[in-house]
Amino acid sequence: MSTTAEPGLRERKKAATRQALHESAVRLATEHGLDRITVEAIADDAGVSRRTFSNYFSSKEEALMHGDLQRIQRLLDSFRGRPAAESPWAALTAAAADFNREVGDLDPQMVAQGRLLRTHPTLFAAQMQTFAAVERDLAAEVSARLTEPDPRGVRARMTAAAFLVALRVSLNMWLDAPTAATRWEFAEEALANAGRGLA
Structure with a gap:
């Protein structure tokens, strides 16, 4: 299997994770208000860890x-x-x-x-x-x-x-x-x- 396709796949996975976190943040903030949501709640909703969240957003x-x-x-x-x-x-x-x-x-x-x-x-x-x-x-x-x-x-x-x-x-x-x-x-x-x- 060629390794040249791997960076493309990796970037697509990163983009998908970033988009999932964004969508979770918007959904939770809209439903509960920004002050009532946490980074942990966004990460949980997107199915990733708190550390993963920090890899994408501050x-x-x-x-x-x-x-x-x-x-x-x-x-x-x-x-x-x-x-x-x-x-x-x-x-x-x-x-x-x-x-x-x-x-x-x-x-x-x-x-x-x-x-x-x-x-x-x-x-x-x-x-x-x-x-x-x-x-x-x-x-x-x-x-x-x-x-x-x-x-x-x-x-x-x-x-x-x-x-x-x-x-x-x-x-x-x-x-x-x-x-x-x-x-x-x-x-x-x-x-x-x-x-x-x-x-």
Whole structure:
């Protein structure tokens, strides 16, 4: 048997364990509240040890944020795949539209997590940390598309930050009023307003 397939299998198993822990964290936090669940309870629910949990996540908040991180990384991949001739903001907006079409309607678990994020301060802080890390990666990708000098990287960072804030704010607005418009309609309007002067 070839050993070349083993790393792929190992990575798939790791991804499955990480996803199982994330899903357990979301389910338990939604059912019982974040303050009432422990890392041990999440590990038990996912069928792994406390030590295994620590190999994947540093806290229950990080486990909960894993889904958001996955979605943002997929959005980054879509942005990287946009035509090189597109301006950074045009490429970001198009990537967001493509991602929205791919994802479609949010499942109830994602909606429940979004509502939970807004009500718990430690989870909101974890979200900000996640977005800050992604912002740096996104700024580097934006910088590669800029045609004008940006020696200190200010424009790239501002563009990345404005994009992520528009997505976060529009999602929160949609969670407040899901029947007023679709999630993408909120996002499209937020991106159009944030992109003024950045296109």
